[in-house]
Amino acid sequence: MAQAAINFRMDQELKSNMEAVCKDMGMTMTTAFTIFAKKVCRERRIPFEVSADPFYSDENMARLKASIAQMEATGGTVHEVNYDD
Incomplete structure (x- = not known):
């Protein structure tokens, strides 16, 4: 061959x-x-199986950006988030 x-x-x-x-x-x-x-x-x-990670969906990314904007508008920063919860 x-x-x-x-x-x-x-x-x-x-x-x-x-x-x-x-x-x-x-x-x-x-x-x-x-x-x-x-x-x-x-x-x-x-x-x-080949699939996209739903975490990166447009809907979830928009929600995360809105949450970050809301947090920053109230004086917080994304760096203060406790990831252990």
Whole structure:
């Protein structure tokens, strides 16, 4: 079977983390991507759920901006928020 090279870019930290995980599983990134490609071809779909994080929805971002504006209008700052609650 003829081999083909595929080149693409990704964040260096993401690449390093993936290489480490693949190594822990006893495979290379090439093997992991080949497994992914075979599963995509066999199932004709992305083999996992792909969805947007609802936190970043336009509605939620507008609500957060309004809350920050209200807090700042009363003399508070976003830096005073207690994130532990």
